[in-house]
Amino acid sequence: xxxxxxxxxxxxxxxxxxxxxxxxxxxxxxxxxxxxxxxxxxxxxxxxxxxxxxxxxxxxxxxxxxxxxxxxxxxxxxxxxxxxxxxxxxxxxxxxxxxxxxxxxxxxxxxxxxxxxxxxxxxxxxxxxxxxxxxxxxxxxxxxxxxxxxxxxxxxxxxxxxxxxxxxxxxxxxxxxxxxxxxxxxxxxxxxxxxxxxxxxxxxxxxxxxxxxxxxxxxxxxxxxxxxxxxxxxxxxxxxxxxxxxxxxxxxxxxxxxxx
Amino acid sequence: xxxxxxxxxxxxxxxxxxxxxxxxxxxxxxxxxxxxxxxxxxxxxxxxxxxxxxxxxxxxxxxxxxxxxxxxxxxxxxxxxxxxxxxxxxxxxxxxxxxxxxxxxxxxxxxxxxxxxxxxxxxxxxxxxxxxxxxxxxxxxxxxxxxxxxxxxxxxxxxxxxxxxxxxxxxxxxxxxxxxxxxxxxxxxxxxxxxxxxxxxxxxxxxxxxxxxxxxxxxxxxxxxxxxxxxxxxxxxxxxxxxxxxxxxxxxxxxxxxxxxxxxxxxxxxxxxxxxxxx
Numbered sequence: 001x002x003x004x005x006x007x008x009x010x011x012x013x014x015x016x017x018x019x020x021x022x023x024x025x026x027x028x029x030x031x032x033x034x035x036x037x038x039x040x041x042x043x044x045x046x047x048x049x050x051x052x053x054x055x056x057x058x059x060x061x062x063x064x065x066x067x068x069x070x071x072x073x074x075x076x077x078x079x080x081x082x083x084x085x086x087x088x089x090x091x092x093x094x095x096x097x098x099x100x101x102x103x104x105x106x107x108x109x110x111x112x113x114x115x116x117x118x119x120x121x122x123x124x125x126x127x128x129x130x131x132x133x134x135x136x137x138x139x140x141x142x143x144x145x146x147x148x149x150x151x152x153x154x155x156x157x158x159x160x161x162x163x164x165x166x167x168x169x170x171x172x173x174x175x176x177x178x179x180x181x182x183x184x185x186x187x188x189x190x191x192x193x194x195x196x197x198x199x200x201x202x203x204x205x206x207x208x209x210x211x212x213x214x215x216x217x218x219x220x221x222x223x224x225x226x227x228x229x230x231x232x233x234x235x236x237x238x239x240x241x242x243x244x245x246x247x248x249x250x251x252x253x254x255x256x257x258x259x260x
Numbered sequence: 261x262x263x264x265x266x267x268x269x270x271x272x273x274x275x276x277x278x279x280x281x282x283x284x285x286x287x288x289x290x291x292x293x294x295x296x297x298x299x300x301x302x303x304x305x306x307x308x309x310x311x312x313x314x315x316x317x318x319x320x321x322x323x324x325x326x327x328x329x330x331x332x333x334x335x336x337x338x339x340x341x342x343x344x345x346x347x348x349x350x351x352x353x354x355x356x357x358x359x360x361x362x363x364x365x366x367x368x369x370x371x372x373x374x375x376x377x378x379x380x381x382x383x384x385x386x387x388x389x390x391x392x393x394x395x396x397x398x399x400x401x402x403x404x405x406x407x408x409x410x411x412x413x414x415x416x417x418x419x420x421x422x423x424x425x426x427x428x429x430x431x432x433x434x435x436x437x438x439x440x441x442x443x444x445x446x447x448x449x450x451x452x453x454x455x456x457x458x459x460x461x462x463x464x465x466x467x468x469x470x471x472x473x474x475x476x477x478x479x480x481x482x483x484x485x486x487x488x489x490x491x492x493x494x495x496x497x498x499x500x501x502x503x504x505x506x507x508x509x510x511x512x513x514x515x516x517x518x519x520x521x522x523x524x525x526x527x528x529x530x531x532x533x534x535x536x537x538x539x
Contacts, residue, residue: 111437
């Protein structure tokens, strides 16, 4: 366990509904994340990883347990979001279809405490767009519904590159882009990480991606963290059946698709 | 703009809009050519048949029906719009606030909304109108109608707002630092605008109908003529039994046409805003 963690969760649970309809999305998880670490939370659909990310983002308040950022509770959301930003899972529903993409990227600067001039904002948006392989002229005057899923996902990442937060919670950030762009984006994220000492939490179902990029991997299943550790340990010597299943399910080029 | 073009492709919308805006323009501009100051004056004999000088005849007090109907049309539209604006505003505010806030506030507002829905509004309208013997004016009737019809707006707007609330673009707006007011104004209202507008149109139509109904049974405004009041007076003077068709038909037809036009507009908009309904 790292000393002086940036995030520290102690018996955190997040429940929705009550009575018979009670859903334990996150169930009694405990972990620490060190400053500058890259963590991947891996799990199948509905295992509670996205909800956990939203608790870390401060959008949801945990039902029980303690969740600390730099040793403090998240009381002021605006302060929290100045440092901690997120890429959401579904790029199609992330933008308001009544405003242009560029206007919405610029809106994001409202959360920063350091106020920038208009020129600075424009510059940073342009640079961020180039970082995700989009020329600024391409999206000039465009509305969200005019872009493809992959492009929108890149816009969400551009937003992060423009804001340059201290912590990034990325929920399936590259699920809709092709392999080439994915490599580019990951490269740029790593560069940004070096430059800013950014802490990154990936939320993904792709244990392969997690293996390559992260310092530590948390495996989640039914709201609980069932296994955690460095990638080599988790991927090469898995202990939990959930992990074994996840690794087993990675499609390989030469593997028979249907086991006989 | 694309929306407008789509709307104009629908014959239903075109017919409805032409009828409705034609009526409104007529109500606004006709008084420049027809002097309404003399609308309540006796100008001829009782129940004169339609003729060259009185196009739609005269009523039991010898008043010119053309002028009465024009005055009545203006009153009915006024009541419809005032009731519609009131019901839509109150309903939208309650609905958005409840749907967006959620939790206990939502529950309480929802309870009130349902409470108001189950109270038969027409009965309330009759009781309150009947108890207001003095000073029953057009405005008061419009406010009464608005105050009893807002729950329908509130309920549907609440459903929409609460489904929007959990969408990612709202979360994104929040982590962009937008406050609640900005979120409602920039990220919820635009999505609801078409919907609210459709509800507004229905509220105007039902406002006009309610006013006509309440006036028809003799509980209408005392200070003015409305289409319902004309029908009430014709009924009281026995126009129905005496075969005085020009006392009954024109007012009924005008009410029918306005409400029909509004229904057409509403129906065609539903087809455009909700493409799944398009055939």
